[in-house]
Amino acid sequence: IATAAGGFYSEGEFELTKLVARHPGQRFLELGRSCVLPEYRSKRTIEALWQGIWAYINHYGIGVMTGCASFHGTVPAAHAEALTYLAHHCRTDQAWDVRAVAGRYCSMDLMPIEAVNAKAAIAAMPPLVKGYLRVGARIGDGCVIDHEFSTVDIFVVMPVKEIGARYVNYYGGEGQRFAA
Template identity: 80%
Template sequence: MQTAMPQGQTRSPVSSVSGTATGPQAPTLAAPLGRIGNLEVRLARNQAEIDYAQEIRYRIFYDELGARGGMHRFGGRDADRFDPLCDHLLVFDNSLTGPEHRRIVGTYRLLRQESAAAAGGFYSQDEFELQALVARHPERRFLELGRSCVLPEYRSRRTIEALWQGIWTYLNHYRIDVMVGCASFPGTDPATHAEALTYLAHHCRTTADWDVRAVTGRYHPMKLMPLDAVNPKSAIAAMPPLVKGYLRVGARIGEGCVIDPDFATVDIFVVMPVKEIGARYISYYGGEGQDYAA
């Protein structure tokens, strides 16, 4: 389970967030990556911020959504071996008072390809054949998105737009070509989401050159009902907000779904080549992010 935005191990040293980039206008990633009203988006700068983001993840994944994976639980935080190698994109509500890390209201975990290599692979390759996809595109730079969550009172379009503004600045900084990652449906029975999964399998599949399949032994089909019985409007309405958000920016879905018993979810795989993101979204997020891209 990578992401959860519902309707919306051991302590490790903080990973570097400054980064380096080529080009005359590479942003300084210690600075804010975006801002909408009182919401500011930037990368975590210290361990206190990562710890609090992990607390938020725990509250949402375990307390709210019923995850039970012991290997990810540590002192009321959702943490694993990938966290020290990731950049943690955070949304702050600057209208709140108190310590800065306590103003975090949303988070996204970003794992670049070079960092995944240091970890022995991407997080989601235990569920989907991601390494085969990467190997077919050696000239492309991949970014894995995961662990997306937002506090209930901030599950709004504005927060989603702030997150995407930050992601877009990050993509430009690191010259990312392809975004990938899991997105999750609640529960462990794909049949519960038969209409939505069937719709995705028929209408939102990746093209052949970007195809990726659930790993053998964990594969579950997504075509769970006759296509003529699927009502597109109700199928889309039944999808988690994060999945609908990905589809809006032009994401495509891999073949098959996977049951994640630790997080009590049904996972699908999302592929987003940056060049195929809808022009209106590039214009919107690129335009909004210009103040943070220089």
């Protein structure tokens, strides 16, 4: 379906086509930016979004979720501790590795790993990134400056089979009522 629509949005920043080609039996779902009015930004709203995504995954047999997650601003060094932590502790394994496109690649390894305070690095991450990591997602190689949205983007890969059982149980049971 993505091919018919002109491709995945993330392909402009990351080598997603190569990742998809290495897993021909998998169905990929790209998650993108969503906007929620401030007065509706709550835990329940996020839960409803994830329950809908879970129902979609099950209905269409999705095997892998991917997409960009963003840090505010266009200066990777402003997020050096968090990005370095991600580069050393949260990378994809070789089977799921994906890299920022050559012309836009920025290193995430911005400081000596010995200087990274893990607790501070995690605290400095956007809530969405921390949420993805809790569920079982891993991060691709390199970040990209997205001038259009004034963000530093990282690539998130989340094979459905690797999602923690506690999250499958939490979103799966309630999420089934959203299935078409």
